[in-house]
Amino acid sequence: DVKVTQSSRYLVKRTGEKVFLECVQDMDHENMFWYRQDPGLGLRLIYFSYDVKMKEKGDIPEGYSVSREKKERFSLILESASTNQTSMYLCASSFGGLGNQPQHFGDGTRLSIL
Amino acid sequence: AQTVTQSQPEMSVQEAETVTLSCTYDTSESDYYLFWYKQPPSRQMILVIRQEAYKQQNATENRFSVNFQKAAKSFSLKISDSQLGDAAMYFCAYRNIGSGNTGKLIFGQGTTLQVKP
Numbered sequence: 001d002v003k004v005t006q007s008s009r010y011l012v013k014r015t016g017e018k019v020f021l022e023c024v025q026d027m028d029h030e031n032m033f034w035y036r037q038d039p040g041l042g043l044r045l046i047y048f049s050y051d052v053k054m055k056e057k058g059d060i061p062e063g064y065s066v067s068r069e070k071k072e073r074f075s076l077i078l079e080s081a082s083t084n085q086t087s088m089y090l091c092a093s094s095f096g097g098l099g100n101q102p103q104h105f106g107d108g109t110r111l112s113i114l
Numbered sequence: 115a116q117t118v119t120q121s122q123p124e125m126s127v128q129e130a131e132t133v134t135l136s137c138t139y140d141t142s143e144s145d146y147y148l149f150w151y152k153q154p155p156s157r158q159m160i161l162v163i164r165q166e167a168y169k170q171q172n173a174t175e176n177r178f179s180v181n182f183q184k185a186a187k188s189f190s191l192k193i194s195d196s197q198l199g200d201a202a203m204y205f206c207a208y209r210n211i212g213s214g215n216t217g218k219l220i221f222g223q224g225t226t227l228q229v230k231p
Contacts, residue, residue, distance in 0.1 A: 031217045040123070042205060043221040050217075058218070090159065094217045100147045100166060100209075103219060105159035 003027075006091050006106035014114050019078040021109055023091030030096030032074035033103065034058075034066065037088040046089075049074055050096060081113045116141045118208050120222035127196045128230050134181075135191045135225050137206030148182065148189045149207040149219070154199075162204070165189065167211075193227075201229045 007022035025032065031050050035043040035058075045058030047066040055066050063085060067075045074093075078085055088110050092103040118139045127133035139148070150162040165173045165182050172180050177197075181190045193200055206222040 033218070040223055042120075042223040045218060048218060088157075092159075096217065100164055101217065102149065102161040102164060103217065108157045
């Protein structure tokens with residue numbers, strides 16, 4: 001089974017801090033994604049990566065950056081955390097190509113910015 | 115830009131009965147994929163069912179089936195013989211097929227399904 005592991009289930013940080021959310025997948029997937037989930041808004045894509053060191057902005061990249069130095073690991077960075085970044089963050093991965101490969105998700109990180 | 119709309123924030127169903135969750139989408143593409151994902155209270159999102167737009171036949175996975183109406187851009191999920199374990203948030207998602215496809219999904223707002231014993 002595919003396993004996508006997010007480093008923390010719950011995280012509390014203070015405004016202005018630099019925050020790192022880590023995600024690791026064990027299925028050699030080319031694609032990795034970071035979403036945030038908010039009530040009534042569904043999942044919104046922050047950033048995605050289709051290869052090592054490659055990244056593309058999603059729909060809401062402002063205030064975030066990402067890093068993918070190794071194929072299995074995709075990090076989301078909040079450069080200077082703000083209270084409006086309090087949310088659930090979900091990492092996902094999938095195979096590349098044109099097929100209908102589904103995305104596989106981690107358990108999520110509930111991030112609170114105080 | 116493509117959009118996905120789930121107009122039912124909450125639904126409830128009696129155990130063993132059937133429920134249908136609605137999803138509509140907007141796209142100018144002719145080839146794409148559609149998915150339903152389930153997020154139980156434990157929060158890990160899992161795939162329920164998927165549909166290729168070029169296939170006329172509706173996808174089925176055990177008690178889960180879809181009603182795919184391409185012209186109407188509608189993709190509803192039917193759950194038959196509902197079980198307590200079906201209680202979750204359900205997300206409809208769209209994915210383009212085409213040049214530069216990177217597997218990016220566009221999600222709806224989600225529908226919370228309650229199953230009553």
